[in-house]
Amino acid sequence: MDSRFKLYYFDARARGELIRLIFHAAGEDFEDIKVYQGMWEKLKPAMPFHTLPVLEIGEQQLSQSLSIARYLANIFDMAGRNNLEKALVDSAAELIDELLSDALKIIYEREHKYKARATKKFGAITLPAKMHRLEEFHSKYGKGYGYIVGNDLTYADLAAYSTFDQIVAAAIVPWEYFEQFPYPSQLKKRILDGEPRLSQYFRYTNS
Template sequence: MVQYKITYFDSRGGAELCRLVLKAAKVDFVDERLTGEEWAKRKEGMPLQALPVLTIDGSQVICQSAAIARYLAKENGLMGANNLEALRIDEVMEMFSEMVQRELIKIYMVKDNEEERNKLVKTFVEGPMKKYLTFLEMRLKENKDGKGFLVGDKLSLGDLAIYDGLSLLTALLVNVDPFEGRSLLKEHQSRVGSVPEIAEWVSTRPKTKF
């Protein structure tokens, strides 16, 4: 049996989607969480000097969180039943990557400056957030009228990406409810969160803000 270790900091951040994939697939893994001091000592030896990394069988060390998540999904039947379903999953993955890089990182970087943060949040909520959430609702509705999962008849990486991405959005925006007036997204979030393996992980994982 393949042995996996995910190394990251003590937060959800860029590693959580990979953790969710393994939990959904019922695959055991080592959840290694580094302190700042530990990271300073090990940084030089990491690919691209960045986290997260996936260690496979104690030897292969792979970086880039989205690449890791896709690999783990493919290995465990969570990347769709065909290339078109995989494309739809990739589309959602890229959407969240765009949202984080273009919008959320700016908000996170000024989290200690309340005035500037509030300005950026207002701009995001009134513009880009509507565009992204409307897109997600459209894609969900295209499969079984939004009453199931993103693609096919079962949970996939796409559903986990939506669940993780909207959880991050909720935590970052604090006083903004991204699900307000969006029952389809709210129901999907509840559906994914009710998957036994996901529910158990969320209830027992280390409690962190992000």
């Protein structure tokens, strides 16, 4: 593929998924390079901070998932309409990233007893608390149906949907849990019914 963007990430959704979603929402071609363990050992010394994801734009490399997401969101008009909106979108995305971090600890926990204990705590304490904060934020700053800030789809909305969907895919909670809250319920309809590129991508991902 001849593309100006190359995304390096492991063969997983996790922290690479938001970046993929931004590309798909924008209808922008990119090379999605899946990095496997043997390949990673060779690539690691040349990568900024020796971590993934990494986005290559020509000769330049960008590291850290949220920094990459913000960069692309600004290019593709998914960052907010003005400086204040951009700051609000960033703050929502950071809260959602905290939730993703909590979920990924469970998803990648190998010890069954620790995984079961962490899942129970996540469902009883962590997830309700962060969903409550997210709903408060949405009710204050979301001006359009299914949007976290203002009247447009932003990368924070994509981060939210990706995080909710990964939590459900990992069988931590079912989608019905999120549908009790206005924001994720509206967001799901917005993504699956109003964003053809994204709905097609999720049908493929979840098939």
